[in-house]
Amino acid sequence: MTAIAWQRRRAAARATWREFASQRGGLVGLIGLAVITVLAVLAPLVTDASGLDVTRVTARPWEPPSASHWLGTDHNGRSVLLLTWWGTRISLVVGLAATVLSVLIGTVVGIAAAHFGGWVSAVLMRFTDFFLVLPSLVLAIALSTVLPRGLGTIVLAIGVTSWPATARLVRAQTLAVEARPFIERARALGGGHGHVIGRHVLPAVLPLVFVNTTLTVASAIVAESTLSFLGLGDPTRVSWGSLLHAANMHGAVSQRAWWFLVPPGLGVVCVVLAFTLCGRALETVLNPRLKGER
Amino acid sequence: MSSLLELRDLSVHYRTARGEVTAVRSVSLGLAAGQTLGLAGESGCGKSTVAMSVLRLLPRTARVEGQVLLDGEDVRGMSWGRLRAVRWAAASVVFQGAMHALNPVHRVGEQIAEPMRLHGVTGSVSALLDQVELPARAARAYPHELSGGQKQRVMIAMALACEPRLVVADEPTTALDVVVQAQVLDVLKRLVSERGIGLVMISHDLSVLASTCDRLAVMRHGQVVEEGPAREVITSPTHPHTQALAAAFPTVGDPASRQVTPSEGAGGPVLLRASDLHVSFGATKAVAGVDLEVRAGEIVALVGQSGSGKTTLARTLLGLRKPTSGRVLFEGRELPRSASGLRAYRRQVQLVLQDPTSALNPRHSVYEAVAEGLRIHRVDGDESARVAEALSQAELRPPELFFPSLPHELSGGQRQRVVIAGALALGPRLLVADEPVASLDASVRGEILALLLRLRRELGLAALVITHDLGLAWTIADRVAVMYRGELVEQGTVEQVLLSPRHDYTRTLLAAVPHAQRSTRPNWTSSP
Numbered sequence: 076m077t078a079i080a081w082q083r084r085r086a087a088a089r090a091t092w093r094e095f096a097s098q099r100g101g102l103v104g105l106i107g108l109a110v111i112t113v114l115a116v117l118a119p120l121v122t123d124a125s126g127l128d129v130t131r132v133t134a135r136p137w138e139p140p141s142a143s144h145w146l147g148t149d150h151n152g153r154s155v156l157l158l159t160w161w162g163t164r165i166s167l168v169v170g171l172a173a174t175v176l177s178v179l180i181g182t183v184v185g186i187a188a189a190h191f192g193g194w195v196s197a198v199l200m201r202f203t204d205f206f207l208v209l210p211s212l213v214l215a216i217a218l219s220t221v222l223p224r225g226l227g228t229i230v231l232a233i234g235v236t237s238w239p240a241t242a243r244l245v246r247a248q249t250l251a252v253e254a255r256p257f258i259e260r261a262r263a264l265g266g267g268h269g270h271v272i273g274r275h276v277l278p279a280v281l282p283l284v285f286v287n288t289t290l291t292v293a294s295a296i297v298a299e300s301t302l303s304f305l306g307l308g309d310p311t312r313v314s315w316g317s318l319l320h321a322a323n324m325h326g327a328v329s330q331r332a333w334w335f336l337v338p339p340g341l342g343v344v345c346v347v348l349a350f351t352l353c354g355r356a357l358e359t360v361l362n363p364r365l366k367g368e369r
Numbered sequence: 370m371s372s373l374l375e376l377r378d379l380s381v382h383y384r385t386a387r388g389e390v391t392a393v394r395s396v397s398l399g400l401a402a403g404q405t406l407g408l409a410g411e412s413g414c415g416k417s418t419v420a421m422s423v424l425r426l427l428p429r430t431a432r433v434e435g436q437v438l439l440d441g442e443d444v445r446g447m448s449w450g451r452l453r454a455v456r457w458a459a460a461s462v463v464f465q466g467a468m469h470a471l472n473p474v475h476r477v478g479e480q481i482a483e484p485m486r487l488h489g490v491t492g493s494v495s496a497l498l499d500q501v502e503l504p505a506r507a508a509r510a511y512p513h514e515l516s517g518g519q520k521q522r523v524m525i526a527m528a529l530a531c532e533p534r535l536v537v538a539d540e541p542t543t544a545l546d547v548v549v550q551a552q553v554l555d556v557l558k559r560l561v562s563e564r565g566i567g568l569v570m571i572s573h574d575l576s577v578l579a580s581t582c583d584r585l586a587v588m589r590h591g592q593v594v595e596e597g598p599a600r601e602v603i604t605s606p607t608h609p610h611t612q613a614l615a616a617a618f619p620t621v622g623d624p625a626s627r628q629v630t631p632s633e634g635a636g637g638p639v640l641l642r643a644s645d646l647h648v649s650f651g652a653t654k655a656v657a658g659v660d661l662e663v664r665a666g667e668i669v670a671l672v673g674q675s676g677s678g679k680t681t682l683a684r685t686l687l688g689l690r691k692p693t694s695g696r697v698l699f700e701g702r703e704l705p706r707s708a709s710g711l712r713a714y715r716r717q718v719q720l721v722l723q724d725p726t727s728a729l730n731p732r733h734s735v736y737e738a739v740a741e742g743l744r745i746h747r748v749d750g751d752e753s754a755r756v757a758e759a760l761s762q763a764e765l766r767p768p769e770l771f772f773p774s775l776p777h778e779l780s781g782g783q784r785q786r787v788v789i790a791g792a793l794a795l796g797p798r799l800l801v802a803d804e805p806v807a808s809l810d811a812s813v814r815g816e817i818l819a820l821l822l823r824l825r826r827e828l829g830l831a832a833l834v835i836t837h838d839l840g841l842a843w844t845i846a847d848r849v850a851v852m853y854r855g856e857l858v859e860q861g862t863v864e865q866v867l868l869s870p871r872h873d874y875t876r877t878l879l880a881a882v883p884h885a886q887r888s889t890r891p892n893w894t895s896s897p
Binding site for chain 1: 687689708711712715716719720722723724727728729730732734737741742745746773775788791792795
């Protein structure tokens with residue numbers, strides 16, 4: 076009889092998609108994301124990774140855009156187009172991984188705090204407040220200085236510092252859902268914590284978590300760029316933040332090498348904008364209260 | 370007799386995504402000053418739409434045809450400025466749900482004065498409060514500091530602020546319990562007779578209208594199906610819909626509306642027993658020393674005003690809340706405290722909640738809702754067969770047709786049946802029903818009550834029905850327990866308690882029930 080449930084879920088997914096597709100902003104964001112993701116995945120197949128190796132460059136440093144190097148070259152003579160293209164991969168991976176980590180912590184803490192109440196809630200919420208009041212960038216900088224440098228550290232630093240807002244949001248939504256009488260009915264039927272959370276609370280909270288995820292990705296990508304720009308990223312990998320860091324370090328401004336500064340910056344803007352557009356559209360679809368205001 | 374309000378051939382259509390829906394279909398009604406007109410009907414019959422059209426308060430999607438004459442002037446033809454002048458000064462509204470119609474951040478005095486200020490009328494807030502029997506200092510209170518009945522009276526004072534000649538009261542007592550309802554109705558009646566205003570009163574409860582109105586119009590599907598003097602409409606209804614509505618609110622003491630014979634459901638072994646049960650929330654005692662028994666196959670009604678602790682008592686009996694002291698025994702054994710022990714207990718005792726709309730998860734289909742209990746208890750066997758059986762026991766037939774439906778696709782009565790089916794699927798011995806029909810339409814109430822009775826007859830299912838409605842207790846219960854401030858002040862058979870009450874509080878409750886003075890009303894006040 077799960078066939079009924081699946082049929083209904085498919086129908087619900089179709090309806091959600093139709094509503095999403097009716098919003099031009101969300102659609103533009105989604106198409107943008109799809110293009111960027113495909114480019115990032117295809118980078119090793121379409122381009123030659125040896126172009127990233129400083130010892131193998133042939134072009135001169137600080138070359139302005141030309142037919143052979145569309146976006147010019149950096150201080151080592153590497154193609155900025157190639158660097159930016161490869162930078163997409165790291166930015167997306169870090170952004171998504173950090174978001175998954177942050178949303179996971181936030182959801183678990185939020186649901187647990189609201190569901191169990193009492194001292195569990197008090198402890199968890201004070202813990203959340205502690206992270207909420209710490210300046211997250213400073214905390215992330217501190218973490219990535221202490222821990223060994225690498226991709227994992229950046230993900231951890233961003234993930235561990237950006238979850239409190241999600242936790243608060245999820246807690247509020249869980250409290251609202253748990254006040255509904257069908258939760259009491261489930262308890263009266265004999266359902267335990269696992270049943271109430273798994274069958275009733277989680278499905279009701281997930282849409283919100285989903286929206287929150289897409290919006291968190293955007294800020295995680297910005298955070299990654301910030302940390303890398305400050306020189307705290309993985310030095311062996313190219314990311315947009317580390318490109319900007321390199322440009323700053325080697326005097327791209329004094330060289331008037333705008334072609335080195337603008338592409339990674341625009342990359343960040345495009346991805347963040349695309350995620351935000353998607354998130355807002357999704358929010359409108361899943362949160363009926365916002366619909367009237369359009 | 371010049372008529373204050375006259376509706377001539379009024380029709381209202383709403384533009385919706387599915388095309389135009391007609392809410393009101395050529396309704397013609399008249400009301401003279403000093404008169405009260407009752408508008409009865411079930412939810413969705415168009416009675417509120419009629420009321421709102423009087424002041425042109427309908428949403429933009431509404432299209433109105435016909436005439437609404439207020440003192441001979443058509444409201445539809447009025448200019449915006451004229452309409453503003455007429456609103457509140459000539460006709461005002463007591464909105465449904467006083468809880469939400471007052472602004473929580475302003476003192477009620479300011480809110481009563483607001484229409485006076487807007488219309489440049491002079492008047493005194495304390496005089497208005499006096500009219501609705503509230504002390505003048507209530508003006509300084511915020512809405513949350515007042516009780517439901519007091520808020521409703523503030524709404525009435527607000528409606529009277531500009532001395533209108535017509536007041537439209539939309540379900541003015543729906544959220545109130547019997548004693549408070551009687552007080553509010555008395556205020557309205559007195560105002561009509563003293564000040565000669567015209568009152569249009571809307572309600573789904575015929576007995577409320579019967580006790581206040583001169584004339585009564587019964588609406589169904591946007592049309593007036595019966596209209597006439599209130600007494601006549603109630604005592605000898607001609608239209609079947611009116612008969613159904615009248616039957617849904619039985620008179621206590623009327624043998625015709627009693628649906629149990631005294632021999633039924635008596636003498637079974639004691640199923641559930643509470644002894645000296647106390648439940649406190651901090652300093653407040655919600656349940657203070659209750660002894661109650663429910664026997665196998667017996668229907669017990671637990672009656673009381675809101676705030677009397679009856680819901681807390683029910684939760685405690687179900688093991689959803691721990692008692693502060695005292696014991697709950699099921700078949701002579703104390704309620705288990707462990708999670709697994711309580712889970713086993715839940716197969717025996719099930720809960721039916723007041724509002725089926727919120728008691729069902731809107732994302733779960735009927736099948737999932739009914740199968741939920743089976744899955745929790747890992748009941749072996751053919752799940753879909755059990756679900757089908759429970760649904761047909763709850764009279765949803767054929768059950769397979771309802772499997773994929775979502776709650777919002779069902780009517781209120783069908784939803785309550787799904788909740789009951791979900792409880793029945795576990796094969797319980799006792800149902801605890803918390804106001805099982807309070808949120809249902811009149812014609813559906815009877816069906817759900819009949820279902821409870823049939824389940825008792827066929828499955829031997831005992832029930833503890835919690836209600837504020839004495840008529841309901843009279844219809845289906847074997848025994849009644851009256852709860853007041855956390856204590857059971859009186860219990861016994863229905864006939865004993867409701868026909869010759871011993872405790873003052875029971876008498877107060879009975880006196881507050883609005884009645885139509887139908888036929889065989891026993892004179893219980895003269896009994897000792």
